[in-house]
Amino acid sequence: MINTDGSKPIYIQISEWIETEILNGNFREDEKVYSQYKLADLFTINPATAAKGLNLLYEENILYNKRGLGKFVSPNAKAIIVDKRKNRKLKGLIHEVVQESERLEVTEEELVEMIQTAIKERKEAGK
Amino acid sequence: MKVIKCHDVTKEHKGIKALDELSFEIEENKITGLIGRNGAGKTTLLKILAGLWKETSGEVQVFSKRPFNNLMVSANSLFVDDGMTFSNSLTLQELLKEASTFYPNWDVELANRLFDYFQFEPKQIHERLSKGKKSTFNMIIGLSAKCALTIFDEPTTGMDAAVRKDFYRALLKDYLAHPRTIIISSHHLDEIEDVLEDVLLINEGKQLMHKSIDDLKEYAVGLTGQSAIVRQWIGGKEVLYSQELGMDQSYVVVKNNFDRNAAERLGISVSAVAPSDLCVYLTGSNKGGIDDVFNSRNVR
Numbered sequence: 278m279i280n281t282d283g284s285k286p287i288y289i290q291i292s293e294w295i296e297t298e299i300l301n302g303n304f305r306e307d308e309k310v311y312s313q314y315k316l317a318d319l320f321t322i323n324p325a326t327a328a329k330g331l332n333l334l335y336e337e338n339i340l341y342n343k344r345g346l347g348k349f350v351s352p353n354a355k356a357i358i359v360d361k362r363k364n365r366k367l368k369g370l371i372h373e374v375v376q377e378s379e380r381l382e383v384t385e386e387e388l389v390e391m392i393q394t395a396i397k398e399r400k401e402a403g404k
Numbered sequence: 405m406k407v408i409k410c411h412d413v414t415k416e417h418k419g420i421k422a423l424d425e426l427s428f429e430i431e432e433n434k435i436t437g438l439i440g441r442n443g444a445g446k447t448t449l450l451k452i453l454a455g456l457w458k459e460t461s462g463e464v465q466v467f468s469k470r471p472f473n474n475l476m477v478s479a480n481s482l483f484v485d486d487g488m489t490f491s492n493s494l495t496l497q498e499l500l501k502e503a504s505t506f507y508p509n510w511d512v513e514l515a516n517r518l519f520d521y522f523q524f525e526p527k528q529i530h531e532r533l534s535k536g537k538k539s540t541f542n543m544i545i546g547l548s549a550k551c552a553l554t555i556f557d558e559p560t561t562g563m564d565a566a567v568r569k570d571f572y573r574a575l576l577k578d579y580l581a582h583p584r585t586i587i588i589s590s591h592h593l594d595e596i597e598d599v600l601e602d603v604l605l606i607n608e609g610k611q612l613m614h615k616s617i618d619d620l621k622e623y624a625v626g627l628t629g630q631s632a633i634v635r636q637w638i639g640g641k642e643v644l645y646s647q648e649l650g651m652d653q654s655y656v657v658v659k660n661n662f663d664r665n666a667a668e669r670l671g672i673s674v675s676a677v678a679p680s681d682l683c684v685y686l687t688g689s690n691k692g693g694i695d696d697v698f699n700s701r702n703v704r
Contacts, residue, residue: 318576320598323598326618329618376669
């Protein structure tokens with residue numbers, strides 16, 4: 278589950294793992310998520326790294342703190358995660374498209390036209 | 405609390421500086437990896453911290469005391485390496501029993517469980533064990549003693565891949581249950597990096613870097629792309645490593661302090677650099693790579 282080949286920092290993978298568990302309903306809203314120690318044991322990683330992953334989700338309001346009790350799933354956690362992933366995935370794809378069209382020397386106008394055509398075609402197919 | 409404080413520590417032997425004005429601090433209850441090439445000064449540093457060797461100059465403090473010949477420091481620290489010698493008139497089982505009287509925090513149960521798990525025979529003699537088995541036994545001592553400062557110098561020497569993996573897992577689980585200050589030196593950074601919190605990188609007796617493992621992972625990035633574009637892009641930047649790939653492609657490693665998207669827009673692909681590779685690049689000598697040794701011969 279956790280990929281240690283260095284392609285992605287471990288703490289980001291930890292936060293993504295928790296996000297996926299929230300989306301899958303394994304951690305529910307207002308429920309406590311695993312502690313940094315539990316995560317460290319689960320994935321054989323340093324607890325400080327696990328804490329960094331948890332903090333990332335806290336900063337994004339996906340988790341909230343209960344003093345002395347640990348971190349809990351925010352009521353709107355799912356919505357935040359879905360929104361974030363949508364944005365990131367779409368933006369990434371668009372970047373790839375732009376990069377490829379530069380390589381193929383497709384102009385901006387041509388590219389915009391191609392996207393508009395694609396939208397139109399989908400709309401028509403849906404009718 | 406800082407368990408270790410080093411200020412301008414130098415160790416000189418026959419005119420050669422094994423350590424050269426090394427300054428750093430290590431906080432309580434962290435696992436730190438000490439990384440460096442062969443001969444970088446890792447063992448010298450660790451032996452000074454453990455109080456086994458004396459520094460030539462500078463200031464070393466462990467638990468706020470100078471470690472050399474200090475009873476308090478030696479009672480609270482343990483140095484594990486493959487040179488640990490044990491009496492040959494005692495069996496392994498008797499050695500464990502003796503160790504339990506040495507160390508106030510000795511964990512009898514953990515020692516016995518590890519002893520069984522790694523399939524030691526109670527009546528074996530330490531000297532007759534294989535290299536890997538010796539290291540494994542030393543590791544059992546190192547973990548079971550639960551010393552406030554535990555130092556492992558190349559603990560996995562001779563261990564096979566499965567035992568190394570078990571060792572890292574055992575180390576982490578025991579650390580979670582009983583947090584303490586641990587320093588591990590190793591050539592296998594790729595294997596231990598996940599259990600580390602910090603990395604101290606030294607080269608030729610000098611400190612190169614002291615960072616958290618997460619920061620080290622994001623310290624540099626690899627750029628792959630058309631040589632001309634890559635060369636233009638890195639103009640003025642410090643290049644940590646470079647390599648020609650095929651006909652017209654280059655791979656260069658630079659510090660991660662620029663806009664990634666801007667590079668990608670030029671068709672340069674940006675990738676992460678594994679900490680173990682980064683350490684090799686940072687400690688690389690200026691004598692070029694191994695290829696150069698052979699190139700000069702082939703030219704003739």
